Amino acid sequence: xxxxxxxxxxxxDGATMxxxxxxxxxxxxxVVEEAANGFEGLERALLGRxxxxxxxxxxxKMDGYELLSRLRNEPALRAIPMVAISTExxxxxxxxxxxxxxxxxxxxxxxxxxxxxxxxxLTGAAA
Amino acid sequence: xxxxxxxxxxxTQVMASTIDLxxxxxxxxxxxxxxxxxxxxxxxxxxxxxxxxxxxLAVESALSVRSAIVTSLIRLKSERVVEGLLPFLRSEDTGxxxxxxxxxxxxxxxxxxxxxxxxxxxxxxxxxxxxxIVSLLPHPSxxxxxxxxxxxxxxxxxxxxxxxxxxxxxxxxxxxALEALPGRFPDVPFIAFAVSAVIRRIRGL
Numbered sequence: 001x002x003x004x005x006x007x008x009x010x011x012x013d014g015a016t017m018x019x020x021x022x023x024x025x026x027x028x029x030x031v032v033e034e035a036a037n038g039f040e041g042l043e044r045a046l047l048g049r050x051x052x053x054x055x056x057x058x059x060x061k062m063d064g065y066e067l068l069s070r071l072r073n074e075p076a077l078r079a080i081p082m083v084a085i086s087t088e089x090x091x092x093x094x095x096x097x098x099x100x101x102x103x104x105x106x107x108x109x110x111x112x113x114x115x116x117x118x119x120x121x122l123t124g125a126a127a
Numbered sequence: 128x129x130x131x132x133x134x135x136x137x138x139t140q141v142m143a144s145t146i147d148l149x150x151x152x153x154x155x156x157x158x159x160x161x162x163x164x165x166x167x168x169x170x171x172x173x174x175x176x177x178x179x180x181x182x183x184l185a186v187e188s189a190l191s192v193r194s195a196i197v198t199s200l201i202r203l204k205s206e207r208v209v210e211g212l213l214p215f216l217r218s219e220d221t222g223x224x225x226x227x228x229x230x231x232x233x234x235x236x237x238x239x240x241x242x243x244x245x246x247x248x249x250x251x252x253x254x255x256x257x258x259x260i261v262s263l264l265p266h267p268s269x270x271x272x273x274x275x276x277x278x279x280x281x282x283x284x285x286x287x288x289x290x291x292x293x294x295x296x297x298x299x300x301x302x303x304a305l306e307a308l309p310g311r312f313p314d315v316p317f318i319a320f321a322v323s324a325v326i327r328r329i330r331g332l
Contacts, residue, residue: 014291016321023320058255060229063221087255087284092219108284109317 006051006123007031011041011067012085013059017108021054024112030119038062042070045077051123057086057097065100072101081122085110146173155179160189167192171199174207181211190222197226204234209241216245216256228260235266242272251282258285262292270296278304283312290321297329 008030010021015036022032033048035041038059045053053071057064064084071077084102086093094105104118120127146169154166167183170176180196180203187193200208215227231238238260245257254276261272273296276289286308293301305326309319 014288016291016294016324017287017317019324020317020320058221058225058259060225063225065221087288088252109287109315112316 004126005029005031006119006125007033007049008052008054008119008123009033009035009041009044009048009050010054011035011038011044011059011064012054012056013037014056017056020112021110021115024115025119028116028119029125030123038064038067041067045071045080046074050080051125052119053080053082055082055084055102057084057088057093065096068097068100068102083118083122146170148173148175148179151176152179155183160192163187163189163192164195167195167199171195171202174203174205177203177205177207177211181208184215184223193223193226197230201230201233204237206237206240209234209237213241213245216253217250224256228256231260232263235264238264239266239268242268246272246276246280251285254280254282254285255288258288258292262288262295270298270301273297274301274304277301277308283315283318286312287317287321290318290325294321294325294328297325299329302326302329 008025010018010032012018012021012034013036018034018036022034025032033044035044039062041055042062055064055067064086068082068084071082081103082101083104083106084097085106085108086097087108089107097105103122106114106118119125151166151170154162155170157163157166167180170180177200180200184193184196187196200212209231212227212231215223218224242257242261246254246261248254248257258273258276261269270293273289273292277286277293280286280289290305290308293305305322308322312318
């Protein structure tokens with residue numbers, strides 16, 4: 001990993017979706033780590049040094065809203081850009097994610113071009 | 128109303144030979160969470176308490192009490208319990224919804240009569256939750272249900288959820304429907320990616 005490569009943590013319970021994010025973001029030069037649920041995501045976020053987090057909203061055990069809130073309550077993680085992704089397209093769903101701490105709310109299925117652009121914008125990675 | 132506790136349920140926590148449903152109903156509405164939790168646990172031995180527990184689940188805010196109610200409903204598993212839980216799939220409370228999804232996955236035989244209706248719900252979010260339930264349901268028809276969703280559902284995220292489910296339990300029978308899916312959603316790169324990954328897994332490549 002070069003010093004300029006930005007690291008992204010993907011927290012998503014769908015294995016195929018995680019593979020997709022990894023594939024898209026890795027091709028764009030990002031280093032991607034994965035967590036399969038909210039608890040694992042919280043632990044990895046606390047132990048790692050990430051430039052951005054992608055958080056699925058509908059996850060079992062700990063949903064994305066709760067994970068975002070917990071992450072934002074950690075002093076070391078408050079400044080990290082966090083992108084919430086959900087199948088729910090309602091304004092109230094987005095508002096809730098923003099209230100919980102998301103910087104951006106994307107609706108599934110995420111477009112790979114938009115995902116990479118978002119990651120570059122929020123991490124400051126070079127195109 | 129005093130109900131004799133069903134001996135077969137064998138609740139070791141409740142030694143009394145009778146359970147007073149009226150008293151427990153009041154305790155389930157107590158201001159004290161510990162009293163509500165205790166009542167919820169006790170009512171897990173009383174099949175007649177299913178509506179009471181479901182009504183309380185709709186308004187209960189304490190997570191420990193909610194958890195006790197869901198555990199009791201799992202103990203009481205029946206089609207009546209499933210009927211009582213299904214409306215919560217429309218809840219805006221994701222924690223409650225997830226608890227209900229996990230509870231329904233514990234009662235495959237009881238859920239089976241409702242699967243077709245759930246997968247045909249007008250609300251695509253409900254259909255996604257239905258797919259999530261079905262995907263982890265230990266039931267022999269699960270691969271067939273998911274394959275039908277892939278073949279017929281018109282919403283991309285419902286199909287995506289079904290593809291995700293088939294990644295775990297899909298068989299050769301699912302491949303024709305999977306192969307046709309990217310053609311139905313040509314503008315969604317995730318679908319082509321996921322279908323390719325799932326077919327590779329099914330074929331052991």
